[in-house]
Amino acid sequence: MAYISYEHNDIRGVGEVDGDTLIPLQGIDAIGRTSSLEALAGADRLTQERLPISDVRVLPAVTDPARVICVGLNYRDHIAETGREFPTYPVMFPKYASSLIGAYDDIAVPPESAEVDYEGEMAVVIGRTGRRITEESALDHVLGYTVANDITMRDFQYRTHQWMQGKAWDAATPLGPRIVCPGEVDLASCGIRTVVNGEKVQESDLSQLLFTVPNLIATISTFTALEPGDVILTGTPGGVGYRRKPQLLLKPGDYVSVEIDGVGSVSNRLVAEVL
Structure with a gap:
């Protein structure tokens, strides 16, 4: 099972994916704090109002998250x-809901940054509230998985030891297109890759995560309760543009996509931000 957040005729909703169509869920207009696993499972399926996915605007997979928590330095090759030491505790920083865009939306390049970089990532969407969740029960709290591109302004990121100012820009984090439920995908066998202007620049698989999904959920829920719709970005593989020689930084006119086997892909054009 998989879900898509969408807009059609100026009305927002959530649909269950059925092939190349979606079936609207009655009473569910957003993936967020009120869209628990139980609420989604129990919602009436409006099968008579089925929509072709090609006819809707695909929104960020989660449109109303209370928390967007990102993990850095979580792939061994990255x-x-x-040149850093392997962390013994996850490196984490926040984003905001305002940073999220749809899987196919344009990414606005701000005039303040000359070092815009890509980071293909797998994101976890929480489906059940919990605090101090154990690793053994962590996956019971997962709604599903989706694809993200943690677009990063490196010249802002490295101004301090804290990274948020390079990571939390408005309208700069594609997330989607679908949330794929855990039973539909085996993360251990999923490859992840990033392509810029037709060139593959990142390639790895999710078995290379230093801190696993259950470990991250247990760690984060120690200090904050996790709620339905919360998003955890799990880190990026090696191959980021900033670390290449020569560097490969993004600019208006570029196209960047991130794909995860069995989960989906985001594909976005970079455009100059209109002030």
Whole structure:
């Protein structure tokens, strides 16, 4: 099972994916704090109002998250390319709901940054509230998985030891297109890759995560309750543009996509931000 957040005729909703169509869920207009696993499972399926996915605007997979928590330095090859020590505790920083855009929306390049970079990532969407969740029960709290591109302004990121100012820009984090439920995908066998202007620049698989999904959920829920719709970005593989020689930084006119086997892909054009 998979879900899509969408807009059709100026009305927003959530649909269950059925092939190349979606079936609207009655009474569910957003993935967020009120869209628990139980609420989604129990919602009436409006089969007579089925829509072709090609006819809707695909919104960010989650449109109303209370929390967007990102994890850095979580793939072994990415840690190696940065020259850092392997962390013994997850490196985390926040984003905001305002940073999220749809899987096919344009990414606005701000005039303040000359070092815009890509980071293909797998994102976890929480489906059940919990605090101090154990690793053993962590996956019981997962609604599903989706694809993200943690677009990063490196010249802002490295101004301080804290990274938020390079990571939380408005309208700069594609997320989607679908939320794929855990029973539909085996994360251990999923490849992840990023392509810029037709060139593959990142490729790895989710088995290379240093801190696993259950570990991240247990760690984060120690200090904050997790709620339905919360999003955890799990880190990026090696191959980021900033660490390449020569560097490969993004600019208006570029196209960047991130794909995860069995989960989906985001594909976005970069455009100059209109002030």
